[in-house]
Amino acid sequence: MKPHRIALGLALSLGTMAHIAYAEPQHGIAMYGEPALGPDFTELPYVNPDAPKGGRIVFGESGGFDAFNPYILKGRSPWGLRAHVFESLLGRSWDESFTLYGLLAESVETGPNREWVEFHLRPEAAFSDGSPVTVDDVIWSFEILAEKGLPSFGNSWKKVETVERVGERGVRFTFNTVDFELPLILGLRPILKQSDWEGRDFAESTLDVPTATGPYTVGDFEAGRYISFVRNPDYWGKDLPFNKGRNNLDEIRYEFYGDAGVVWQSFTAGETSVFREGDPVKWENEYDFPLVTSGEVTKSVIPHQRPAGMEGFVFNTRRPIFEDWRVRDALLHAFNFEFINQALNNGVYPRRTSYFANSPLGMAVGEPAEGKVAELLAPFADELLPGAIDGYALPVSDGSERNRSNLRAARQQLEAAGWTIQDGELKDADGNPFTFEIMLKSNRDEGLANMWFDALKQLGITPGIELVDSAQHKARATEYDYDMMVNRWGLSLSPGNEQRFYWGSNGVTEPGTRNYMGVNSPAADAMIDAMLSAESQEDFVAATKALDRVLTSGRYVVPFWFSDVSRLAHASRLKYPETLPIYGDWIGFLPDVWWNEE
Structure with missing residues (x-):
């Protein structure tokens, strides 16, 4: 490097x-x-x-x-x-x-x-x-x-x-x-x-x-x-x-x-000059072809300081089952990121710990808000979720498949939200089972969901998967017609007007925005306003960090990993x-x- x-x-x-x-x-x-x-x-x-x-x-x-x-x-x-x-x-x-x-x-x-x-x-x-x-x-x-x-x-x-x-x-x-x-x-x-x-x-x-x-x-x-x-x-x-x-x-x-397979073959044959590798396991195990061993091809790792953005399983909070933040928190605890990342990626990728992680715009993970960030959030203290002001970090497992401590925390949160085990199933007070479906269009995401489902079944939850084609996925995403889906928001070092399109409360009912989780937060709207009207770089960074706290502590997404380097x-x-x-x-x-x- x-x-x-x-x-x-x-x-x-x-x-x-x-x-x-x-x-x-x-x-x-x-x-x-x-x-x-x-x-x-x-x-x-x-x-x-x-x-x-x-x-x-x-x-x-x-x-x-x-x-x-x-x-x-x-x-x-x-x-x-x-x-x-x-x-x-x-x-x-x-x-x-x-x-x-x-x-x-x-x-x-x-x-x-x-x-x-x-x-x-x-x-x-x-x-x-x-x-x-x-x-x-x-x-x-x-x-x-x-x-x-x-x-x-x-x-x-x-x-x-x-x-x-x-x-x-x-x-x-x-x-x-x-x-x-x-x-x-x-x-x-x-x-x-x-x-x-x-x-x-x-x-x-x-x-x-x-x-x-x-x-x-x-x-x-x-x-x-x-x-x-x-x-x-x-x-x-x-x-x-x-x-x-x-x-x-x-x-x-x-x-x-x-x-894409032919693109890879053309590179290994020397017909093209460069290949961006997105699979870290392949990067380690399959780059032993003759052009590499002879020194004619070089492997370079290029770091960056762009925001991680967000990608993961998105809770549609318009659905009653995901309205309660404690339910979302429980499912976050059940997602054994450390074990899954090791199984799929050899543990190479870091996790998206917040929306603007990996950049100077990201919140201080697990640390209380200070200075201008705290001042911006203070008027909304009564409505913000736990962790927004006093510090929030995603659950971390011990890396083992069982993930016992986090599953125990998940059960506690579900019980606090009114969900208990009845006849081997997780149900509410009226006996309605806890069930939902993930709308997917990717086989990669299906395998990832199934690894998560194995843990959810231990909580008495039996979710399902809907595999749809691209046209149906786009139409249903536009109308917010899903319980859960996978999405990725790419974020830049200069976020601006698009933030309203991503997280603005008008997107709760207005179709066609990218507010897929249904964020309905006066604090988020206010932080976006503060970003767009900031009179100094210091004010802008503070507003972005504050927005990052509101979104991350909102527990709207079960975050996946990201790459903080490019492999060329x-x-x-x-x-x-x-x-x-x-x-x-x-x-x-x-x-x-x-x-x-x-």
Whole structure:
């Protein structure tokens, strides 16, 4: 494992005021505080500024593609178009939680309360055909994406009141609502060449090769089989400090295969250059093929500081059987994580101890709330569940299969909630048996559920499994028509408006949200409000930690494991920098900062 730099803590401590009234155009913008890198920075901190240019990398992918517009609903577009071909006004540093620096735009400026944002284009910014990027291209791109692009583009555009040209190379967007994140969101919008679409319907899926501004252009391709991206030697932005040490490979090629098994076989045969391994047992036991033993393939472990997020068996608290937190707590005690993790994963994976674990945004597990976190939670002390303020940690077993102490605690909680053993079954006072069904679509989850069921049967509980297809699963999840299901919420270092969609109380009855557990907590709503209105990074972190406490102590999910590292097997000639970004193996890492060294 190569060393990496823990930079987020420092970045967080630098932020004081969240939304600064920039008196003049700036070189970058941070969600909170100021950018970590000053206007005279020479390169991003996680690159090798002396990386050589040349060489190629070949990825193996399952599936295929049939379109070259990645910003519409129709068609399947290869990811590489977004990553290598198109660019935005600002570019993201993956060593900060959410900070952008000038790319096509040389500067960004906002109003005192971010009620508007203004971008000024670099005079040298150009498309791959040599034509300059104009303000007209920028405005048209925003408008066409909002009108005919993916729904997310339109949702943000509704918050824009006016668009106006400022001088020869400037454009200002004025907003009709308060959204401190919106200037950054707009800064990441792709900029398209307006004339490239003359006489064509933007919403129609085609394989017309786009003209864009990025460091790569589309080379050879065959729909559904392969596509090659070739580094543009005349790329307008190759000498920018933001790009130094990036975009080093001459060719980035994607080969598409029928299924994941063939992708693995192609890698072991040397037909592709890199493979991300998600199975730690396989990583230890099956990487002894000739290319590894000969040294032609290297195994690299890349750590990260992204939040763990949450994945597990989700209690639908809309169902009466799961309304009582003591029932949920009992079933949490019955889940023998340590034994199951050892049986399935050789005990390699850590558990998701909270929603924002593995990051500076996560609560202190088992410790009482302090400082601003305690202040935020105090008004809700009477309604919060045990552990939210005084400290909560998931049950831990001794690792043996019997899990006696935790099962004993589970029985006590069930009895306190009114459930007792009657005629060998767990029943309530009216004689109704304790039973529920888990809605599943994955064989992996079925095996995991059965291991849990073995413990539940010892408590007098006999649950069932409903295996459904993807379409039925989606329809029932939308309507919250299940007792229990498995879900995963991915969370970032810059959580924002999506938190309402995940945990907001409107999702208890409103269909189509991701509040699958039915969180109905004024405290959770208040913590989300505090996050979105925070005036400093310190306030934002405190609100997120407080939300983490509310959700975790709510006992809404029986958490699974997560990976705090990425396992990458790759051709040994491919190298990456010693200093890693806090996001680890994520967007902006592979192949962006890698290079070829024969």
